[in-house]
Amino acid sequence: MNKQEFGLLAAAIKTAYANEKLFPNNQAMELWYRNLKDIPYEVASAAFDKWVVTSRWAPTIADIREMSVNVMNGDAALWSDGWEQVIKAIRKYGSYNLAAALASMDEMTAEVVNRIGYMELCKSENINKADRANFRMVFEQLSERKQKNALIPDLLQQRIEQIQKGNQLDYECKRISAADPQD
Numbered sequence: 001m002n003k004q005e006f007g008l009l010a011a012a013i014k015t016a017y018a019n020e021k022l023f024p025n026n027q028a029m030e031l032w033y034r035n036l037k038d039i040p041y042e043v044a045s046a047a048f049d050k051w052v053v054t055s056r057w058a059p060t061i062a063d064i065r066e067m068s069v070n071v072m073n074g075d076a077a078l079w080s081d082g083w084e085q086v087i088k089a090i091r092k093y094g095s096y097n098l099a100a101a102l103a104s105m106d107e108m109t110a111e112v113v114n115r116i117g118y119m120e121l122c123k124s125e126n127i128n129k130a131d132r133a134n135f136r137m138v139f140e141q142l143s144e145r146k147q148k149n150a151l152i153p154d155l156l157q158q159r160i161e162q163i164q165k166g167n168q169l170d171y172e173c174k175r176i177s178a179a180d181p182q183d
Helices: 003-016 026-036 041-054 061-073 079-093 098-103 107-116 118-123 130-151 154-179
Strands: none
Touching: 003 026, 003 041, 026 061, 041 061, 061 130, 079 098, 079 107, 079 118, 079 130, 098 107, 098 118, 107 118, 107 130
C-alpha cells in the first residue's frame, strides 16, 4: 500500500477507535506505515473491517498483520483435518505407495507425515492414541511457525537472515581462532 492508501486506513482506525490515542505523532504514523506498507491496501482494509466487527479493542500493528494473513490465506488448517487425510491415505495406499499417499495430502500434512515417518504410521499398533497425539503436536508446531513467518514482512525477514548469517560467521571465526594456537 502506498502512503495515501495508508492515510485512508489510519483515518478509518482513528474513526473507529476515537477514544484511543492512536497515531499521536508523526513518528507513530511512520512506524505503522513502515510495518504495514507491504500489505496490499485491499487486504489491509478488509483485515481492519474484519477486526472492527470481531474485536472491541483498537488493533495493534501485529493485529492488522495477523488479520491480513488470515484474510489472504483463510483460517489455519486444523490438525484433525490433516489426521483424517493420513488415515484415508493409509487405508487407500497402505505402506506400498508412499508417493501416492503423500500426494493425496495437503502440504502441511505431508510435511508432518514425513517428519514422523509414513512407514512408522502404517506399521503402528498405537495409531489411534500416541501416533495421533504426536501428529497433533508436530502439526500444531509447524502451523504456528508457518503463521508467525507469514506475519513477518519479506524485507524484515531478509534483514534478520543477514544478521543471523553475520552472527554465524562471527561464531565460526571465533571458533577457528580459539582452536588455532598460533594466535
